[in-house]
Amino acid sequence: MDNAQRFLNAFAMIEKQLKQITGVTRYSRFYQLLNQASRSSGLVRKYEMELQEYADLRNAIVHQRSDEGHIIAIPIDEVVAEIEELARKICEPPKVSAHFLKPVKICDPQTKIREAVDIMETMGSSKLPVYAQGGFHALLTMEMIARWTLHQSRTNQPLSGVVSDCLYFKDKKERVLFLPRTADVTEAQDLFEASLHRGVSISAILITESGSAHQKPIGIITVADLPLLYELDK
Template sequence: MKNSDIFLKLYNKFDQYMRKEFDKGSRSGHRYLIDELSRSNNLFKFYRDDLKQFAELRNAIIHNTHITDKKDGIAIAEPHDEVIERYRNVLNKIYKPKTAIDICKKLYNRDAFIANKETKIITIIKEMYDKTYTCVPVIEKDHLVGVFSENVLISYIAKHETCKIIETSINDIIDLIDVRQHQGEFFVFCKPTETIYDIKQFFLDDKIDDKRLEMVFVTENGKKHEKVLGFITAWDLID
């Protein structure tokens, strides 16, 4: 099968997917659908430019052919193998996008460092230094108590002229770690089914009152009071 035929097969399947999945009629054009869906769907917003370029290539294949003595014309635009592979990969990510629960650090996995109320802050500071973390969740019985961060440490030192960090535990600074009290950062809660593109958009829109988004917590319904299933940082979004 020629690459142009493979490409058109991928295109037609995707066109049908958009119309069926998002209940769009047959009258709307392919590129119009992409633009329309990009306004409300972060997944389409992320791949909008790529998808529109593929649509232009499709038009070049369909509408520009050499007329021969055979029944069918010959396509002027014959896509390279790399183009076919790129289109297929983009479409697969659209059909089956990774979700928050797929990419988050689960609470008790080896790669997830968490603290509790009894944890000494010197232990947290050493781990943050070794792993270049900026924030560490404080968890009790799977629920979020707060987040220890560089700004929390600075606030603690600023409020105590004499402080014994080696002896200090999270319990001693519990009022400073509340996610609503952080000075330089904020945190978001999301459902497990949110796509990776929804999470990426959180980080792209990461400024609220000059605070930066540091971490997204995954809970059953995206509510703060629910059990934490995992958490996501910007580093977890790198493909």
């Protein structure tokens, strides 16, 4: 198989994936398809400029031929390798389920603070999801416990209590978001970046079966995982 055919095969894979992303079933020009897909997919948006350039080259390969009908725009090996790698990234993006699923312990608002701290230490985590009435309620953090402890000391109150006592000290600019197990790592990146632009911090992204806050977490992504998120997307 020559370079032109390899290039066209990779391009066709990308075009098919864009149709799946957008739900388009009828014929649509590639540039329109790309523009529509980039609105809903951070992964496509990331490579939008490269895809536009590859579309121009695709057109040259398909339409520019010699008098004998031979293709005269033959991509070099490097370009073919690049589009094949891009096709792999777009059609088979790394999933959060492959890297961030793990047992996540939870507690409820009436759990003793000492018990919650013990759970965190067992998990090796400074964050613990709090569930109440069948759904997510809050995210308990060591920072919140520290603020509660300081408040109790300053007011000469006993250092005993339940998780709900600490929730009063949460940072109102911090949020917890949810992703389904089918999400790819770029979606997690997009959530962190979008929140940063809005001046809001993400304490954690909880992974549930379908991304619902009413489902128990089966994985968690925190700011500490950002280096791995970007490493996986290279």
